[in-house]
Every structure is written in structure tokens, then in C-alpha cells.
Amino acid sequence: MSNLYDLGALEAHRGINQGDFTAEEYVWSIIERIERVEGKVHAFITLNKENALNDAREIDKKIRTKEDAGSLAGVTVGIKDNISTHGLKTTCASKMLENYVPPYDATVVERLKNHGAIVIGKLNLDEFGMGSTTEYSRYGPTHNPWNLDYVPGGSSGGSGAAVSSRECAISLGSDTGGSVRCPASFCSVVGLKPTYGSVSRFGLISYANSLEQIGPICRTVEDVVTVMNAISGHDPNDNTCFLLRSNVPYLHIKKDTAPSSIAIVKELIDGCDPAVSRTIYSALDKFKEFGWESTEISLKSVNYALPSYYTIAMAEASSNLARYDNIRYGFSLPVEGFEWNTYISNVRSNFGEEVKRRILIGSYVLSSGYYSKYYLKARQLRSLLRQELLSNFGKYDLLVGPTMPVLPFRIGEKIDDPLKMYLMDVDTVLANLAGIPAISIPAGHSNGLPIGLQLMAGPFQEQKLIDAASLLENAIDIARSPEI
Amino acid sequence: MGNILIGLEIHCQLTSLKSKLFCFCHEDYRSFKPNSNICPICCGFPGTLPLLNQKAVEHAAMISNALGSKIPEKIMFYRKNYFYPDLPKNFQITQYNSYGLTSIGSAGSVCISDSKTIRIRRVQLEEDPGRLSYDSGNIHNSNHTLIDYNRSGVALVEIVTEPDFTEPKEVRYFLNKLSSILEHLGVCDTALEGAVRCDANVSLKGGERIEIKNVNSFREVEKALTYEISRQTSLSTRNIRINSETRHWDEQRKITRIARTKEEEQDYRYFPEPDIPLVMLGKDFYTHIEKLVPELPDERLSRFKSKYTLSDHVANILINSKKLADFFESCLKIYYSPVEIANWLVNDLLALIGGEETVILDKLKIEPKHMAELAKLVDEKKISRSNAKQIFTEVFRTGQTPSELLSSTDYSQINDENLIANAVDLVFSSEKSAVEDAKVNSGAINFLVGKVMKMTKGRADPKIVTQLINVKLAQLGNS
Numbered sequence: 001m002s003n004l005y006d007l008g009a010l011e012a013h014r015g016i017n018q019g020d021f022t023a024e025e026y027v028w029s030i031i032e033r034i035e036r037v038e039g040k041v042h043a044f045i046t047l048n049k050e051n052a053l054n055d056a057r058e059i060d061k062k063i064r065t066k067e068d069a070g071s072l073a074g075v076t077v078g079i080k081d082n083i084s085t086h087g088l089k090t091t092c093a094s095k096m097l098e099n100y101v102p103p104y105d106a107t108v109v110e111r112l113k114n115h116g117a118i119v120i121g122k123l124n125l126d127e128f129g130m131g132s133t134t135e136y137s138r139y140g141p142t143h144n145p146w147n148l149d150y151v152p153g154g155s156s157g158g159s160g161a162a163v164s165s166r167e168c169a170i171s172l173g174s175d176t177g178g179s180v181r182c183p184a185s186f187c188s189v190v191g192l193k194p195t196y197g198s199v200s201r202f203g204l205i206s207y208a209n210s211l212e213q214i215g216p217i218c219r220t221v222e223d224v225v226t227v228m229n230a231i232s233g234h235d236p237n238d239n240t241c242f243l244l245r246s247n248v249p250y251l252h253i254k255k256d257t258a259p260s261s262i263a264i265v266k267e268l269i270d271g272c273d274p275a276v277s278r279t280i281y282s283a284l285d286k287f288k289e290f291g292w293e294s295t296e297i298s299l300k301s302v303n304y305a306l307p308s309y310y311t312i313a314m315a316e317a318s319s320n321l322a323r324y325d326n327i328r329y330g331f332s333l334p335v336e337g338f339e340w341n342t343y344i345s346n347v348r349s350n351f352g353e354e355v356k357r358r359i360l361i362g363s364y365v366l367s368s369g370y371y372s373k374y375y376l377k378a379r380q381l382r383s384l385l386r387q388e389l390l391s392n393f394g395k396y397d398l399l400v401g402p403t404m405p406v407l408p409f410r411i412g413e414k415i416d417d418p419l420k421m422y423l424m425d426v427d428t429v430l431a432n433l434a435g436i437p438a439i440s441i442p443a444g445h446s447n448g449l450p451i452g453l454q455l456m457a458g459p460f461q462e463q464k465l466i467d468a469a470s471l472l473e474n475a476i477d478i479a480r481s482p483e484i
Numbered sequence: 485m486g487n488i489l490i491g492l493e494i495h496c497q498l499t500s501l502k503s504k505l506f507c508f509c510h511e512d513y514r515s516f517k518p519n520s521n522i523c524p525i526c527c528g529f530p531g532t533l534p535l536l537n538q539k540a541v542e543h544a545a546m547i548s549n550a551l552g553s554k555i556p557e558k559i560m561f562y563r564k565n566y567f568y569p570d571l572p573k574n575f576q577i578t579q580y581n582s583y584g585l586t587s588i589g590s591a592g593s594v595c596i597s598d599s600k601t602i603r604i605r606r607v608q609l610e611e612d613p614g615r616l617s618y619d620s621g622n623i624h625n626s627n628h629t630l631i632d633y634n635r636s637g638v639a640l641v642e643i644v645t646e647p648d649f650t651e652p653k654e655v656r657y658f659l660n661k662l663s664s665i666l667e668h669l670g671v672c673d674t675a676l677e678g679a680v681r682c683d684a685n686v687s688l689k690g691g692e693r694i695e696i697k698n699v700n701s702f703r704e705v706e707k708a709l710t711y712e713i714s715r716q717t718s719l720s721t722r723n724i725r726i727n728s729e730t731r732h733w734d735e736q737r738k739i740t741r742i743a744r745t746k747e748e749e750q751d752y753r754y755f756p757e758p759d760i761p762l763v764m765l766g767k768d769f770y771t772h773i774e775k776l777v778p779e780l781p782d783e784r785l786s787r788f789k790s791k792y793t794l795s796d797h798v799a800n801i802l803i804n805s806k807k808l809a810d811f812f813e814s815c816l817k818i819y820y821s822p823v824e825i826a827n828w829l830v831n832d833l834l835a836l837i838g839g840e841e842t843v844i845l846d847k848l849k850i851e852p853k854h855m856a857e858l859a860k861l862v863d864e865k866k867i868s869r870s871n872a873k874q875i876f877t878e879v880f881r882t883g884q885t886p887s888e889l890l891s892s893t894d895y896s897q898i899n900d901e902n903l904i905a906n907a908v909d910l911v912f913s914s915e916k917s918a919v920e921d922a923k924v925n926s927g928a929i930n931f932l933v934g935k936v937m938k939m940t941k942g943r944a945d946p947k948i949v950t951q952l953i954n955v956k957l958a959q960l961g962n963s
Contacts, residue, residue, distance in 0.1 A: 318753075
């Protein structure tokens with residue numbers, strides 16, 4: 001490694017802490033990297049250059065005076081642009097929030113800052129997190145660093161691409177149905193969706209509240225552990241965040257991991273791209289080499305996962321997005337000459353097509369007469385699925401499969417077929433519906449396109465995911481970052 | 485009137501809470517300049533989450549308990565989705581029982597007389613929206629609608645009755661009792677502007693249900709209902725069909741006006757609020773709530789009747805206002821003369837403050853110690869009742885104690901028969917024709933008594949006066 005921007009979170013932190021280089025030098029290196037590649041990748045919506053440099057100088061001052069600068073002191077972090085940052089525009093990649101500057105920090109942002117991390121900018125996403133390719137961004141698509149004509153995955157495409165292209169050391173994404181793991185898989189980096197309720201959602205702009213969690217995207221498992229230890233745990237600002245942490249640090253990298261039992265889910269591997277299944281099976285062989293038991297199982301309720309997921313997600317979205325009426329915040333559209341209803345419909349016509357589609361379907365499944373037919377059914381299926389998954393965690397430590405059933409594809413290739421897009425989420429939505437943790441870890445490449453392996457564990461069993469991901473990371477050397 | 489069915493939907497704010505239902509802004513929003521009692525949560529800013537105020541659950545449970553309602557083991561919150569400018573999230577967080585009983589109360593009942601009970605369908609906890617105001621006072625001649633979010637997110641309890649009322653008078657009894665219950669619980673100051681609001685639905689036999697909204701005080705409800713019933717009755721006598729619709733009460737013109745028809749009614753797309761987990765209440769909670777609920781109006785009424793030997797009528801008037809009942813019992817602690825004091829309060833005090841305004845009782849100049857002292861003076865016959873009334877009026881006006889007033893003006897009663905006899909003689913010589921009348925018409929005696937009382941500035945003991953006049957009349961008759 002010859003550049004400071006190549007460094008992972010822990011390496012950068014150590015270097016700054018030991019005085020090998022200053023935080024300011026490191027941040028300059030990141031800024032130069034962004035200036036060099038951002039035109040091609042387009043991972044960011046907003047850059048926070050001046051503030052980041054000021055923050056770096058503050059960190060350097062603390063280091064000089066031997067003050068505790070925190071476990072992530074100086075580390076550059078990119079934040080998905082649906083996570084609130086005090087004083088820094090948070091657009092959700094939507095026209096509706098193009099001028100919105102939050103008056104407060106999300107809990108995760110506050111915690112990262114308290115640990116000394118430096119927010120370098122806000123990252124691109126599908127509008128309000130609705131999509132799997134980042135093509136539905138108001139600000140244009142993000143490009144996959146591994147092949148700039150290809151999608152980086154989504155909805156946290158900016159978060160995946162920025163980390164893979166070394167425009168920041170680590171990033172935060174949000175995962176409603178796979179939005180952290182999909183771009184992690186497509187960009188050959190590590191992405192974790194934590195157990196529902198272990199990371200505060202305060203400040204995360206809601207898409208589907210009962211499904212989503214904020215999670216880290218990093219180039220190494222070790223960095224994922226560091227970020228998780230900084231952001232997870234009870235928050236009085238979120239009634240659904242109930243992880244009381246008695247052990248600090250919550251997660252750690254073990255030197256030796258005892259073999260676990262893993263089960264490969266038949267329904268998830270059947271029907272996926274052959275290049276993907278080949279890679280997954282060869283990764284599984286690595287686990288066997290370490291004495292791990294592997295079994296193939298069938299999960300019947302997987303067949304209901306997508307309809308259940310999309311019904312619930314769209315229902316919640318239709319209500320969450322009702323608040324965007326441009327009265328208290330939003331974009332410039334004077335009220336003069338409008339009557340209330342006309343103004344509101346005028347304003348709300350500025351949502352993107354995919355968002356409109358989800359609001360419409362969501363409103364439909366909640367309307368009287370259809371609630372029991374769709375929404376209630378979806379919730380029943382969800383609890384069946386959860387039960388089936390949980391019962392398997394009594395028998396196996398981990399469930400495994402591909403993160404995405406397909407390889408990354410060309411920008412524009414599937415944009416006209418929303419149904420095909422929805423079907424790609426089949427592997428990832430399970431963890432959101434069941435509220436369990438899941439991680440995507442690079443498993444190989446096919447024709448230069450990344451393939452991720454997904455591991456799922458029981459609730460609050462993130463350590464098991466870390467153990468397995470760490471083992472695989474050491475066993476197979478998969479590049480995390482391409483030359484651009 | 486036998487074919488009328490009326491149901492109520494009452495909203496009361498939990499005014500004794502410190503903070504709003506889902507954030508830390510003040511529950512008491514009234515003293516703030518517009519939009520200064522707000523935060524990202526109650527303004528529905530992106531990324532904010534509702535944080536349930538546990539005390540609000542407790543207060544709502546107290547109301548539920550006091551209305552004889554069942555409190556479930558777990559409560560849930562729902563979203564009621566609709567677009568309205570006063571609603572920052574464009575949905576309201578409320579409770580909903582159509583998919584299982586999960587609101588803080590259901591299936592309660594309230595007696596409004598010996599023979600009449602009103603069933604309570606549900607009690608639910610929800611958030612108040614913001615307030616709209618208009619730059620020139622009303623919606624029709626204003627260019628802009630202004631929104632004040634100070635009230636947005638204030639904790640509100642909605643009480644829904646079954647359509648068990650058959651006449652507006654019963655509604656008044658019920659609302660009086662409900663106010664008193666709320667006051668006794670100490671969870672809602674019903675005197676505060678907008679703290680209690682009431683919607684009503686009315687249907688005549690064979691007609692459809694009409695909802696009356698926008699009634700902003702309990703006192704107006706009876707008027708709105710009376711108007712609406714006569715409107716519907718006159719329509720139905722002319723065979724005009726009554727369609728289901730929502731009407732607004734126009735407080736200035738005292739009429740109801742159509743707001744929207746059934747066809748325009750909204751689909752609220754209720755679904756469980758994902759940001760608030762199920763609230764498990766548990767056994768400890770019920771015992772805790774039972775301990776928190778104080779003596780309620782019904783128990784207090786029977787105690788007033790049995791312990792203080794008050795009549796049903798007098799006891800009811802006292803109980804209808806917790807402040808009046810408390811005032812009464814404070815007097816008794818100083819001087820124990822329940823019937824005397826109760827009569828003073830119910831007849832004289834209420835007449836002076838104008839009946840319904842008992843809520844302002846704590847702002848009065850007259851205090852329990854004054855009332856107790858006055859009752860004592862009357863009981864000990866140190867002053868006559870008519871002088872006592874004068875003193876009472878003076879105390880009410882000035883806040884001076886009765887003894888101060890007594891020493892500054894001579895109100896002490898004249899019991900000396902000789903002195904009174906002199907006055908009687910003087911009246912008999914000046915009112916000759918009245919005396920002649922009184923000989924044949926005993927009703928005219930009162931006139932003579934009045935003259936004697938006037939001459940003695942009300943200080944003569946009226947019993948002695950009457951007695952002496954009768955004696956003198958008898959003497960005249962015999963002579």
C-alpha cells in the first residue's frame with residue numbers, strides 16, 4: 001500500500017494515533033482520491049470537505065495533547081444520504097428533500113463522531129432507499145467501481161461504491177430488504193445488516209420501519225466489528241432499539257474459531273446464476289476444510305418472502321412518505337396562488353416513478369377491504385417465515401447462500417422491469433422479515449464482477465457471523481478494491 | 485323524542501402531564517408564542533421516532549378505570565392516515581380496536597341516574613394535531629392559513645360512548661359527570677380552553693347517522709344536539725330523507741352546517757405503528773392504577789349523603805364540581821355544620837358566581853375559613869340569616885372576614901324583646917291599613933315583619949318579630 005486513502009479504518013486510526021501521519025494528511029489524501037475518481041464513480045451526493053478538514057485538525061490537536069481521540073479517531077466515514085447529519089444536507093436522493101438540512105444528528109452519526117470518525121460526505125442511494133441498483137436516484141446513478149458500466153447494487157449503492165473505490169474508509173448504509181448487503185456483494189466489500197433493534201434508527205429517514213436497520217459497509221470484517229461496536233446498543237431516542245450491551249466491546253475478531261454447523265438453503269441457491277452458485281459452493285468447501293459441518297436444507301416459506309416483504313414495505317412506505325408536503329421543509333415551491341390540496345398534489349408529483357409506484361401499492365394494500373386480504377396476510381406469512389427460520393437456528397449456527405442471485409448487470413439493463421428488480425431481493429429480504437442479522441462477504445469474481453456470500457444467524461448472534469466471515473476472509477483472498 | 489339515539493366522542497387533553505405524548509415538549513402549550521413549543525419529533529421531521537410517554541399511558545388508564553372500562557394486557561398504537569395541514573406527519577398516532585382490543589380501555593359504563601347507564605365503547609390514547617389560524621380571523625376572508633404546531637403531539641384521550649342517549653339533557657348530565665370524574669382524577673383541567681372537546685352523532689328512527697363536529701365546549705353540546713334534533717325532526721315530518729353526513733356546529737349562529745357527505749368520507753388506512761413496540765401492561769400495572777385512582781364522584785356522593793345527611797339534590801350539585809366539593813369539605817374541617825354550609829354554597833355562592841362557572845372557584849376572594857366563620861355565627865344566632873346574607877355578599881366582594889365586617893358595621897342580632905316590641909309599636913302606628921289587612925289576612929303579616937326588619941336594619945331576630953306581631957294582632961282582635 002502506498003497511499004493513505006488505501007488504509008482501512010483500523011489501519012488509518014493506528015497510523016494517526018501513533019503519529020505516522022496526521023489526520024489532516026489522511027483526510028487530504030481521501031479528498032484527492034475523491035477528486036480523482038468521483039467523476040467516474042459518482043458515489044457522493046454532498047461532500048463535506050471543509051468540515052472534514054476542520055474535524056481532522058481537531059483530532060490532530062487531541063492527539064498532540066494526548067487526549068483520548070476515540071476508537072475511530074480520524075477515520076473517514078461516508079454516510080448514506082437517508083441518515084440525518086446535523087447541518088449537512090440530507091436529501092434521500094429525492095427532489096422532495098433537495099434543500100433539507102437536518103437540525104440534528106442521527107444517533108449512529110453522533111456515536112461515530114464521538115468515537116472520532118470524520119464525516120467526509122453523503123452517499124448516493126435509490127430515492128428513499130427504494131431500489132436495488134441506485135439508478136432511482138434523483139442525482140443520477142452510481143457506477144460500480146469494478147466495471148463503470150455496471151450498477152453497484154442498491155439501495156446503498158453510494159456506500160458500497162465509495163468504500164470499494166477507496167473514497168472513504170468505511171460507510172454506513174441502511175438495509176430494508178438487502179440495501180446494505182446487495183451493494184456490498186456487487187462491489188466486493190463486507191456489509192452487515194444487524195439484528196432488528198440492535199442499532200438505533202433515530203435519524204434514519206424511514207422507508208419501512210419494521211424492517212430496516214442501519215449497517216456498516218467496510219473493506220474488512222475487522223472494520224465492520226469496529227463500526228458495530230461504536231454504533232450499536234440501546235438508544236433512548238428509539239423505542240424499538242432494545243439491545244442492552246453488557247459486554248463492551250460487543251463484537252470481536254477471534255484468533256481461533258471453533259467449527260460451527262452451517263446449512264445451505266436450497267431455495268436460495270436453486271435458480272441463481274450458475275457463476276454465482278459455483279462460487280458459493282467453492283466457498284463452502286473452505287468452511288469444510290476447517291472442519292465445519294454443512295447440510296443442505298429447504299425453507300418452504302422462502303417462496304412467500306417476496307410478496308410478504310413488498311406488501312409490508314410498501315404499506316409502511318406509503319404512510320412514512322405522507323409527511324413530505326413541503327410545508328416545514330423540502331424544496332422551493334412558493335405557496336402563493338395554491339389552495340392546499342392543489343399545492344400538495346403539485347408537490348408530491350415530484351417523487352420519482354419508483355417511489356410513486358410503492359406509495360400507490362402501499363396505499364392500496366392498506367385500504368379498507370384490502371387490509372385483511374393483503375397486509376394482514378403478509379404479516380402472517382412474515383411470522384411463519386420467522387418461526388421457520390428461528391427453528392432452524394436451533395439446529396444450525398448459520399444459514400448460508402448467495403447474497404444476490406445474479407451478477408452485477410449493466411446500468412439501464414433492468415430499469416424498465418420493476419418485477420425483475422424485486423425478484424433479485426429474494427435472498428436478502430429473509431433477514432429483514434425475521435429481524436435476524438446477516439452479512440455479505442466477498443466470495444469471488446466472475447468475469448471481473450464480484451460475488452458475495454450471505455450468512456444469516458439467530459437474533460443478536462452477530463458474533464457468529466463475524467467468526468464465519470473472518471474465517472472466510474482469511475481463507476480466500478478476494479480483492480476489495482479495483483484500479484479505476 | 486322516544487326515537488332518538490345519540491352517541492358521543494369526547495377528546496380530553498391530559499393537561500397534568502409535563503411533556504407531550506411522544507416527545508419532550510411541554511404538554512401545556514398555551515403560554516407559548518406560536519411555534520415555540522416544538523421539536524423535530526412533534527413537527528414530524530424526517531428520521532424522528534415517537535417516544536411513548538409512560539405517564540400518559542398511566543393517566544389514560546386511570547380514566548379508563550374510572551369509566552369502568554376493561555384495560556387489556558397489552559396495548560398497541562396504530563396510524564390513522566389522512567392529509568390535513570395541521571397534521572405534520574400526515575398521519576395521527578392513535579389506537580384502534582378493529583383488529584383486536586388493544587386500546588387502553590373498552591366496554592365501560594357510566595351511570596347518569598338511578599335508571600340510566602351509558603355504555604362506553606372505548607377509551608384510547610392519541611396525539612393532538614397542531615392548530616390552524618387565519619390571518620384575518622376566519623377561513624373565508626383570509627389569504628393564508630397559518631399553522632401553529634405548539635399543540636401538535638399533546639396527549640389526548642378519546643372516549644367513545646355507545647349511542648345510548650335518548651335526549652340532549654342526558655348528554656348534559658353525562659358530560660357534567662365526566663368533567664367531575666376528570667377533575668377528581670386530576671388528569672385533565674377541563675377549565676382550560678380546548679382541553680375538552682366533544683363530537684356527537686344523532687340519528688332519528690329510520691334516519692341515517694349525522695355527526696356533529698367542532699363543538700369546542702361541553703356547554704355547547706346540548707344546544708347543538710337540540711338544534712340538530714329539531715332540524716332532523718322537521719325534515720322527517722316533511723318526508724325529506726336524512727342522509728348520513730358530517731356537520732359542523734357554528735357557535736356564533738347556533739346552527740349546524742354541512743361539512744361533508746358520507747361519500748366524501750376518508751379511508752384512514754389504519755395499520756399498527758411500527759415505531760412503538762407492543763406495550764405489555766401486566767398485573768402490577770393494574771394494581772398500580774387502582775391505587776392511583778382516588779375517590780370518584782359516585783362514592784363521594786353517597787358519602788356526602790350518608791355522612792353529612794345532605795339531600796340528593798344538594799349533594800349532586802356539590803359533587804358535579806370537584807372544586808366546590810373540596811371547598812365544602814375544607815369548610816367542614818374548620819367548622820362542622822354540613823347542612824348549613826352546603827346550603828350556603830349551593831344557593832348563595834353559586835348564585836353569586838353565576839351557576840356554571842364553579843371552575844373558577846380557586847380564584848375567588850371568599851375562602852373556606854370565611855364560610856366556616858359565617859356558618860358558625862349563624863348557628864350561634866349571633867347574626868340573623870338576612871344579615872348573614874349581606875355579610876356573605878360583602879365577603880364575596882372584598883375578601884374581608886365576617887368578624888371584621890361584623891365589627892365595622894353593627895350586624896349583631898337583636899334578641900331583646902323590649903327593643904323589638906318598641907319597633908313593632910312604631911310600625912303598627914305608621915302602617916295602619918296594613919295592620920287592618922293583617923287582622924283578616926295572615927299573608928299580610930309578612931309585610932309588617934319586613935317593615936320591622938327594615939327599621940332594625942335586619943338585626944332583629946325575625947322569629948321574635950313574628951311572634952310579637954302575632955301577639956299584638958291578637959290583642960287588637962280581642963279588643
